Amino acid sequence: MPQPNIVLFSKSNCSYCDRAKAVLHKVGLAYENYDVTTNNDNASAAIYFSGVATVPQTFIGAYHINGAEDLEQLDATGQLDAILTIARGSALPFDSMSSDTLHQGADDWVLREVIPQSDGSHSQDPESWPILHFYKQFFGFWPNTFAYLHHWPEAYKLFVYCHNFSAVNYGKKELGPVNMFAVAYSTSNAHGCSYCQVHSAATGGEHSLNVVQQYKQAREGDMDAANPFGALELAIAELAADATRNQVTTTHIKKIVGLAGAPKQAQGYIKGVEMMVAAFGFLNVFNDLTGLELEGQWAEQASTQSSIDAGRHTAQSVNPSNLDYEIPTGGPSIEQMLAKYNREIDDLTAYAEREFGLLPDWMQHWPAPLRKHHAYLYGELMGDRDHTVLPADLKHLMARTSAIAKNHDYLAAIEGFMAHHCATDKARAIERIRHCFAVATGTTFRPDLFSQREQAALQLAWLSAQSPLTTPRRFIQAAVERYSPQELVHLIVVCSVASMVQRFVAIAKPDLEVKVVEFLITYDLTFDTLTLRYSQLSSQSTTPQLSIN
Known part of the structure; x- marks a missing residue:
């Protein structure tokens, strides 16, 4: 019985693509290779059929296998043979698709184009006033994230109070500012969210902008006496990236314990990372699914001083001026709101x-x-x-x-x-x-x-x-x-x-x-x-x- 038609979307100089090809060669499967860097049709087709912006993407008949790791594991567990059997008779209709159809279907349609902003920056809810006061002092503006999250007011307040004000503050206390900024950047970079990468760099002004740049230099081995990143700090930041990829190992945890010296100190670092990556797990996905715009001045600072590009989020011309007014007072404090939710x-x-x-x-x-x-x-x-x-x-x-x-x-x-x-x-x-x-x-x-x-x-x-x-x-x-x-x-x-x-x-x-x-x-x-x-x-x-x- 003939094998199903197999299509591989890949690119040159890609180790993951080489791994996928190695599996197909190992089991003796012929395949059609489409290099996504060769032309726009190939690039669009990879996304149109898979929904994924990375390569390799493998199709056995019409059935999608996402990434080299899955292909390797399916082969190792014997499940690939069963898929090959079931896939016979099906094929990916690449050749029958027009360029316009492929390009339109693969187009990155950001949801901010269909979701209007909600102006919670002038909320009449007293429980929201502490949030506005906090961001006016801390950011100078109400972040674009909240202009969309505020469409669900209860989710807006719950996330800010029950996670940002509690978990992030806990993480900052355990990690210290340098590790906190690096962890926020590392987890967002591993996810690919340029909005959160910019925020992790710009939130603390010159300090955080320098920290992110020093972290990137340290990863390249470029560390001078002024660079705060050593082996421990790099391991802490890498833990955040591995958590994003769901690739945390016992070896990695033991490495932090060994570098920290004191087990209690190491556990504090690890708990701090847990709190920070949880916060950015929410933010990375919310901001990327919404596709919201970056605040302009922060985007410019992050690009100039930390080499972070706005990417698919694009940037506004300036930061918002939505908190440039006298915010009402007399509502509850942050501490009172935290106590309320605890009760x-x-x-x-x-x-x-x-x-x-x-x-x-x-x-x-x-x-x-x-x-x-x-x-x-x-x-x-x-x-x-x-x-x-x-x-x-x-x-x-x-x-x-x-x-x-x-x-x-x-x-x-x-x-x-x-x-x-x-x-x-x-x-x-x-x-x-x-x-x-x-x-x-x-x-x-x-x-x-x-x-x-x-x-x-x-x-x-x-x-x-x-x-x-x-x-x-x-x-x-x-x-x-x-x-x-x-x-x-x-x-x-x-x-x-x-x-x-x-x-x-x-x-x-x-x-x-x-x-x-x-x-x-x-x-x-x-x-x-x-x-x-x-x-x-x-x-x-x-x-x-x-x-x-």
């Missing part, structure tokens, strides 16, 4: 059991003084509330889809568990959990399980897990057509919350809860994300065996 949860275990079906192990790894803030933020944004427009089970399935795409076995499993906990129809919920990723990637079509709106939401969640994150028109159009601008913000927030937790979990490495293990065994659900990514293609794939320890 929302009396018994954390009881709250978590009610909302999530269990107290997730990742929440128990969160710093104890901030644990209730984090749990409340997560519960309010991912649960069923009067201020939300998406059902809780769909939000957890979106988070599960994102976790599967990012290879987060633990989160894929527990998000499935929580989706089931929130669902009314438990039997149907199991099938939705089983098929949500395949529906998100268009591998299967299940109108009996997901409406077109839900399918668009899942596809957005899958798109949000790509790095660098872009929004090709072909992959974003369904969400734009089926959701209002305000509803799109809710979708973007869910994707951002998922990313926030993913980066924390990449370092904290919580244990799979016994209740989740029992759930997976009961319903014959695998926890292995490689299998989940390609289970609809490979009916012969094996499911790893789970046991309760």
